[in-house]
Structures are given as structure tokens and as C-alpha cells.
Amino acid sequence: MIPNDIQDLNDIKKMVDTFYTNVRQDEAIGPVFNEKIGERWPEHLEKMYRFWQTILLDTHTYSGSPFPPHKQLPVDKTHFDRWMAIFTTTIDSLFAGPLAEEAKLRAKNMAEMFNYKIEYFRQAEREQLK
Template structure:
């Protein structure tokens, strides 16, 4: 039986991100949404994700920015976030074990819940604005 190590290096972050997004790109449910939005810019997206997770998990402050705005108008809902989480947890648990790997899952869960909430909030605000403009 192979003993899994915890996430501890930038190379670990790259392995997690690359393996996870490879699954995302091939997934029948969320893959088309990601592939349409990102298009040929996958290398840039992956680089950004390396920096994001390195900052979040290893406290190496290499990411700056706002992760939510690019997701604001995506045609996604809770089921998409559930699938994203399923793939993330599956990938993480296959590759790593330990406190930082557990932290990665918690952070991903919190981020998915917050993004889902904010997307729905902006949709609701847009619909209210549309109704106000009809009057």
C-alpha cells in the first residue's frame, strides 16, 4: 500500500492543479463550460491556479487578484459546483493525505459555496433590475 504525502511544495500544487483540471476538461458535465470559457488559454489559467493555490495552501504570496469576477456570468448552478467539488476531492484524495490536503478540500468547499451564493445573488439582482426597467 502506498502512503500518500501531504501537499508541501510548488510541484505538489502543480500536480494537484494539472490532474484536477485535466479531469475538468474531460468531464461531460462541467468540461464544456470550462472549455468554452477558457478556450485556448488553458496554460495561462493553469499558471494562475498554481499561484492561487500556492498562496492559499503554502502561504507563498504569489497570487493577487479577485477570483470571483471571471465566474460571475457563467451559466452554472449548484449542480455544477457539486461536480467541481466531487472532482476536486477525488483528485486530492488520490494524490495527497494530510493537514494541508484537508485544508485544500475545505478551502475548495468554501470557495464553491461562496461563488454559488454570489452568482445567484447577481442573477437575482439582474432579474430585479430587469423587472424595474419594465415598469
């Protein structure tokens, strides 16, 4: 059976819930997420529903800047590569179509931007310590 494309908020919730279930169980990035989020998973998931609903369904339910909470995380390119691999596998297992492809592209762009910005801020901090 060929999966459907992402169509509505229920699909966004399915995508987000499945993805973060996989993330939380992952040996490489699960500990980073679980330590940072702690007991606030329901709040985080709600925010992610709104984020992806805004990006993919053009329903403006998310406002804010997604980068600042990630700025101080103890992560590097290997973490972002793992995050992206889990995201891609999750999407491909659940959906197929233009919005599913858009989700993967947006995630890839975000991962690359977050990694670049984190490295930039770390380098700037190292320069200040010299």
C-alpha cells in the first residue's frame, strides 16, 4: 500500500509523535533530547505540531524563533546527521508526496542552519577567550 501525503493536523501529529518516539529511543541523540526536555515532552510536542503545521500546511499557529533553545545544546554535525536520518526514515515510513518531500527538505535546511549557527557561536566564544 502506498502511503498518503501529509494532509492535515492529524498527519502532522502522527509525523511528530512518531519522529520523537524514535528520537527518544535513539542512543546517539535520545539522551540530549531527554535531558534538555525532561518532563516537558507534552509541551514540546504541542510546539512541534504548531511549528510543522505552520511550515507544511500554511496554517499560522506557530510564532517564535526555533533556534535559541538549541544554541547551547551539546551537539555537533554527527548529531544533526543522526537527527536527519531519523526524520527521513520516519517520513518515508508514513507518507509519500509533495508535502512529505517538503518536510524532508525543510528539516535538512534547518539541520544545516542550526549546525552552522551553533558552530559559529562556539567559534565566536573561543575567539573571545583568546
